[in-house]
Amino acid sequence: MKIFDTLTAKEKELDVTGTVRIYLCGVTVYDESHIGHARTIIVFDTLRRFLESQGIKVKFIQNFTDVDDKIINRAKEENISPLELSSKFITRYFEDFDRLNIKRATEHPKATDNIPEMIELIKDLIDKNYAYASKNGIYFSVSKFKEYGKLSKKRIEDFISGARIEVDETKNDPLDFALWKFADDQPNWPSPWGNGRPGWHIECSAMSLKYLGENFEIHGGGRDLIFPHHENEIAQSESHTGKNFAKIWMHVGMVTINGEKMSKSLGNTKSIDHVLKNWGPNIIRLFCLSGHYSKPIDYSEEILKETIVKWHQVENCYAELNSPEKDGSVRPSRFSEFFMKKVDSIKQEFNDALNSDFNIPLAFNAFFRLVKEVNNFAASQDISQLFAKNIVPAFETMLEILGLRISKISDEERNTINELIKKRNEFREQKQYQKADEIRKQISNMGIVLIDHKNKTLLLKQEKMGTES
Template identity: 40%
Template sequence: MLKVYNTLTGEKEKFETIEAGKVKMYVCGLTVQNYSHIGHIRSAINYDVIRRFLEYLGYEVDYISNFTDINEKIVKRAVEEELTPEELADKYANAFLEDIREFNIKPADKYLRVSENVDEIIEMVTTLIEKDYAYEVNGNVYFSVESFEDYGKLSGRSLDEMQAGARIAVNEEKRNPLDFGLWKKVEAGEGWDSPWGEGWPGWHIECSAMSMKRLGATFDIHGGGVDLIFPHHENEIAQSEAYSGKKFVNYWLHNGTVNLSGEKMSKSQGNFFTSREVLKEFSGQEVRYFLLSRHYRSPIDFSYEKLEEAKISLERIKNTRHQLDKVLNFDIAAAAEENNEFFEEVILKKNSFVDALSDDFNTAEAIGVLHDLVGVINSYINQKDFTLNEKNFAILEETEEIFLELAEILGLKFELEAASEVKNTLADPLISLLLDLREKARENKNWEEADLIRDRLQEIGIDVIDTPHGTEWEINNIEENKGGS
């Protein structure tokens, strides 16, 4: 049974959808004014795993996100880069889509843009004014928080508490300092025509109008960073439920921050690494593994040192995947009894993995189980008396399928094709000949010659691995060693 922590109730709840077999999911996206940073990527990876797991459970997921492609920051940045706001937004939206491919993040089914949904936003603001939830002053439109009885239910604060602790600049137009903008007046020629004059949509109204247009007045999951709980998501609830008269979202999910030296990574603070900077030092898979090593609701401290540790840990899983593939290519011996005890342990690990993700998408625990599975596989295939026969071949094939299936839920990929392409060349028999010479040297206890062959192969990118089943080799730094000089 899948249980999900709902920020709205503060409890883990049994997950049930509005429409059987289907999940409607909206995740707040980027303001496309610059390259994405690792905080953005963590959010995208977390919700990607949630989506993948829901699909694994058999749900059809309609996954929607957005690009905020017009606001003051975009206009300012466009001037700096000598682009139009539209060109700047396209540049960084496309850059984000390129970046997520590096992290094996599945793109949303649809990325909604504010500039393409202004009519829907104007209609929503008009309705809120007609229903006395909003008011217009000098071309600006504000939502009256006092008009919505449940304001504060997501963040768990009363209106009185928020007013007492508010540090909001005085705005003579507002009836209450906490009232928030639905429509902002701008200079002629800079915005869209509306019943209140030329202007731009407020930030909060964008997500409400776009998500309801695609997913309906009520949908299953709304996700975003914990920093969006107040005021963004709080305001979304107020304006959406005031507009439709219906519950807006059933499950509110919020991922934790990425911190640098204990401080939240943020463009406004200037303490951030762009995803492109990090990808120069580490692969997308290594970063993904690192970010999934903590529960999605917990903060995570980012550093290159921690990424190095994650890289080593991920390498252990990769090695097992390669070893398993090699074992399955051994010659098959005569028939023998299958090892039911081993496969029962594999199934237990698979069930534990699913149980971990069923408990509020606990990727940290799931990764731990994946390492346990790796240990079980290694113990079995590295037995000195291990031989491949028809019975255990079938078991290991199914084990490989389970291993890759669980890795796929986490978005981890272990490619074999590149190494195979290189090995299926003249290099294969030549390296095999050198390894035969090395083996004879070892038999004759000529350790110096054996070590020399191993070391020279390593210099050209060939790792020699001595296993209980004999000596094996694999290519490292494939791209660097393909051509030579």
């Protein structure tokens, strides 16, 4: 599999000979997560699902930043302790992302559980003369790391001309960033240099090293983390180990709204709770994967509505595959064999697309073609069990990789509805259509849409969705 590496600006072959180790920068837990966070996480969740579907072992680490000024300030506002606040939003995080059908990472380490590791790392950086103590804390000396700027393609001179850097008398160089900040207020931890808290970047260096070791396969996050976060991580980690930090840097494009980046500071975010209520998990996943991961996608009602249409096709396909005729009453073999070849090539296309820099839009293409082929086939003749048995695995594998889940109809529901359908059919035979339609409406109130075929009626359970309110 090839993935575009931000650092070298080239596609690189992912080494899958051993366990693929992935580190994803998670969220700072001081507020609800929004669909921008969701996109990055969905992309990585899907990547992980894809690798695992190929039998590749994945160790996936995603952290929580649970110590930060924003958390402290917010906690003050709400009159609770920072720890209470962060744990509340960690709980919220899991609720939201479980609903989005995101698999749990192998580990979700918290910054506050790894303070000793960070202190060790800082000690080593001081020993190696990359860091120094000043009045307000311990700082990393950017000028000591010759390759600083290699990820974000910036030159140190550019920063100075940018003139947006705060002048801080206590630092040797305006670019230097904090590894440890002295603090007396809560929370703080003792360190060889005095009580305080870690800087933002050091946690990821420490935790990735602890959980994944040196030179792991993929480090990812949103594009907005390239600078300064990932740049600083590189400086710290490579100064410490003397080795390359991550083999591949994979960055996910922003979610925009009206063409503008969605972010807390702009106040234009859509929370996961909000989008889930309006659109449901499948639509959101499909939407988040609708463009190439590296490019921005724009959140808009129009596009979400288009996505619903596509999803209905998928649901329909599923209903067709799961209501095969009792047996091979259909003389299927020849046509089915021909069809099976198509399915194989679709599967191939799907995998090829994902192997080529995780080109999900192209993979979708293959997936939706399968859906269309099945729907098409079902329109002209009944699907036999044999046929379904052969298609379903491919269909379900793709659904599984994409993290999509179709609502299932329970047996009880099915039984109740089948009774109603029987009645409805009687009315239909008697041409009492009004009464028949009443029953249909009754069923639709249960969230089930009926699709009449010549000699049978399919049940289709649709999620409730759709508008931006």
